[in-house]
Amino acid sequence: xxxxxxxxxEARGKDFIREIIDADLQSGRVSEVVTRFPPEPNGYxxxxxxxxxxxxxxxxxxxxxxxxxxxxxxxxxxxEQEFIAAIQDDVRWLGFDWGQHLxxxxxYFEQLYDWAEHLIKEGKAYVDDLSADEIRAHRGTLTEPGxxxxxxxxxxxxxxxxxxxxxxxxxxxxxxxLRAKIDMTxxxxxxxxxxxxxxxxxxxxxxxxxxxxxxxxxxxxGQSDAIEGIxxxxxxxxxxxxxxxxxxxxxxxxxxxxxxxxEFSRLNxxxxxxxxxxxxxxxxxxxxxxxxxxxxxTIAGLRRRGYPAAAIRDFAGRVGITKSDNVIEMALLEHxxxxxxxxxxxxxxxxxxxxxxxxxxxxxxxxxxxEAVNNPGDETAGTRQVPxxxxxxxxxxxxxxxxxxxxxxxxxxREVRLRYAYFVTCREAVKNDAGEVVExxxxxxxxxxxxxxxxxxxxxxTMHWVSARHAIDAExxxxxHLFTDEEPDIGDDIAAALNPDSLEILxxxxxxxxxASAKADQTLQLERQGYFCPDRxxxxxxxxxxxxxxxxxxxxxxxxxxx
Ligand code: ATP
Ligand code: MG
Numbered sequence: 001x002x003x004x005x006x007x008x009x010e011a012r013g014k015d016f017i018r019e020i021i022d023a024d025l026q027s028g029r030v031s032e033v034v035t036r037f038p039p040e041p042n043g044y045x046x047x048x049x050x051x052x053x054x055x056x057x058x059x060x061x062x063x064x065x066x067x068x069x070x071x072x073x074x075x076x077x078x079x080e081q082e083f084i085a086a087i088q089d090d091v092r093w094l095g096f097d098w099g100q101h102l103x104x105x106x107x108y109f110e111q112l113y114d115w116a117e118h119l120i121k122e123g124k125a126y127v128d129d130l131s132a133d134e135i136r137a138h139r140g141t142l143t144e145p146g147x148x149x150x151x152x153x154x155x156x157x158x159x160x161x162x163x164x165x166x167x168x169x170x171x172x173x174x175x176x177x178l179r180a181k182i183d184m185t186x187x188x189x190x191x192x193x194x195x196x197x198x199x200x201x202x203x204x205x206x207x208x209x210x211x212x213x214x215x216x217x218x219x220x221x222g223q224s225d226a227i228e229g230i231x232x233x234x235x236x237x238x239x240x241x242x243x244x245x246x247x248x249x250x251x252x253x254x255x256x257x258x259x260x261x262x263e264f265s266r267l268n269x270x271x272x273x274x275x276x277x278x279x280x281x282x283x284x285x286x287x288x289x290x291x292x293x294x295x296x297x298t299i300a301g302l303r304r305r306g307y308p309a310a311a312i313r314d315f316a317g318r319v320g321i322t323k324s325d326n327v328i329e330m331a332l333l334e335h336x337x338x339x340x341x342x343x344x345x346x347x348x349x350x351x352x353x354x355x356x357x358x359x360x361x362x363x364x365x366x367x368x369x370x371e372a373v374n375n376p377g378d379e380t381a382g383t384r385q386v387p388x389x390x391x392x393x394x395x396x397x398x399x400x401x402x403x404x405x406x407x408x409x410x411x412x413x414r415e416v417r418l419r420y421a422y423f424v425t426c427r428e429a430v431k432n433d434a435g436e437v438v439e440x441x442x443x444x445x446x447x448x449x450x451x452x453x454x455x456x457x458x459x460x461x462t463m464h465w466v467s468a469r470h471a472i473d474a475e476x477x478x479x480x481h482l483f484t485d486e487e488p489d490i491g492d493d494i495a496a497a498l499n500p501d502s503l504e505i506l507x508x509x510x511x512x513x514x515x516a517s518a519k520a521d522q523t524l525q526l527e528r529q530g531y532f533c534p535d536r537x538x539x540x541x542x543x544x545x546x547x548x549x550x551x552x553x554x555x556x557x558x559x560x561x562x563x
Contacts, residue, residue, distance in 0.1 A: 015321035015322065016262075021033055021059065021063060024232075032064075033063040033065030033231055034060070034065055034228070035056040035057075035067045035068070035231075036067060036068035037052060037067065037069055037070070038070045038071075038072045038235075039069075039071060040071070040074075040078075041071050041084045042078040043276045043279060043280055044291040044296075044299065045300075046279065046299065047297045048268075048269075049299070050312050050313075050315075050316055051266075051316045052234070055234060055321060057096040058317075059232070067098060069103070070102075070103040070104065070105065071105065072105050072217060072220065073106050074216065076204040076214065079205055080205060084205065086291070086300060089300075093303060094309050095310075095313060112215045113215075115223060115254075116219075119252060120156050120160050120163065121160070124181050125179060125180050125181055126149075126159045127154070127163055127176050128177055130151070131174060135177070145184060145185035146185065148184050149179070149193070166212075167211070167212070173199045173200060177197060179193045180193055180196055182194070189241075190218070190244065190245045191244060194219075194245060197214065197216070219249065222247075222249050225261075226259055227255070230257075231260070232259075232262060233262070234263075235264075236263060236265065239261070240263045243263075264321045265323055269327065270327055270330045270331075270487065271330045271483050271485070271486060273490065278494065282494065292536075295479050295482040295503065299312070304536055304546065305547075306546055307337050307523075307548055308341065308344065310340050311333075311336045311337040311341070315333050315336040319332070330481065337531070337548060341549075342525075343378065345525045346374045347374060347376070347525045348511070348514065348524050349527055350464070350474070350511035350512060350526040352506055352526075352529060353395060353397065354394075354395075355393065355395065355399055355437070356391060356392070357393070357424070357439070357441075357465075359392070359424060360441055361443045361444060362444055366390070367387055369388075370385065371420065372419075372420040386420065386467075386512050386514070387469075387512075387513065389467045391467070392466065392467055393466050393471060395463070398463050399411065399429075399437065401437060410426050410440070410461070410463065411426060412426050412427070416459050416462070417448075417459045417461065419463065419465070422445060423453060424445075426440050427441045427442060427443055428440070429441075463528075464529075466511065467512075468510070471511060471513070472510070472511050472516050473508060473509070473510065474511050474544065475506065475507050475543065475544045476505075476506045476546075477504070477505055477535065477544065477545070477546050477547065478503070479504075480504070481499050481502060482502050511526075518545075519534065520533065522534070528551065529550070529551065530547050530549060531551075533548055534546075
């Protein structure tokens, strides 16, 4: 059994980060574990972020420490209040609580600025007048060293004066930047005098127009961790090359604590993209209906689609924390969703593609209520009453006029069970002028009420159904992978990589009446069809349900094949 197949946390070994924490506690390097999740509010959170959220908050829980939610809001040009609100909402929905510990890098702007002056006074930073293009040209490459800026050796007093004037708004955007003075020949490009402050005359969602210079992410990140006393700064592997720079800041500044950074591999998933840039593009170009489109890998999208938070947490645990890059099958996420919903989702009946049947020997004005089980795996879920009458709908796919050998469902002359109801036998298929079956004439056996024959005779199929008179109409939305290829190769044309069949809309579906009051965020199983949840746009006038996942488990199949 691979790590991924193990169903719960206890069965899995500790990951390398928890091993480090154990050692740190044992050696006394730390006494309390403090982690944080540090999103940049420039988009909605996706399932990759969920991996990081689950890691940081779960560690805080396990070690009785705490986890902060900190917005890395250093770039007002791209950040918005909408994203700040959505991120908090998503983290809470995932089941985590930061308590009093909600922070923003912008809370520390004054402190960060003081530290910038400190670096200048120490001869470790300077104001550079080169343009962004010139700085890039001076930076060198992986194989060539960079070149010093002509302003690199200007005096501390001059740099200090220029930085203060930058802050006063005296210069245009792009005219000057503050840079660290480290080493233009370093093998690590991040150490070639990185930019610490740039001029941005943009209104900030929190600080408004108080500032027109903003710290770079790199200058804000580690110092924010130090201010908050973060003991284990967890991030993805692409930041490993930045660690020497973060350590340089921490060594060069009078910070109150020394955070340590540990990197793990980011989550990649088949048939989708987890790059914020790409997700922003999908929204901006209108390829999907928005950030919470149920086909999006965003938390908001998965939630709207009907994925339970517990399934996402389970998934995050199963993919585990390592340092090796890999791509996880979307089928594993779907498997986790099915496992969770199989336990928790109430069962209901609904017909996706209706075919009317008429029970000839059932009196026209009669109707009765039959008892149906709400969840066969959970006795406490109880039962409900479903109405039965002479005219019913069954699934078009559950009837064949001329069935092949292995088709056991309804066919002329054959008896089947209608779940929780009766045995019925198809007597005749009624056709329209085009020769299509439009209705079935059936009979029922009144002795089989509840779905069992007193004489013990068996049938080979049990089918779902709804009463035609009582059924409610609904639109069902079925989803498929957003991208056709497992690992989409997106060039200039993102549309070309999209799966043209990612959304199928079924109108005129027939559901049992109890579903009229179904609530969003409550995913249920339509028996034999899959898990569905009311869309956020559903209304009594127009019921809309999203299919979270079908019942068929392609992950289990895949595993069976490779076992
Ligand atoms: P992108 O690189 O797509 O723009 P990002 O990583 O810059 O996204 P942030 O808001 O900065 O987005 O990320 C917040 C945290 O989530 C970071 O610590 C980052 O390492 C982590 N994270 C982002 N993407 C993933 C992923 N696919 N798997 C695991 N963690 C991730
Ligand atoms: Mg980032």
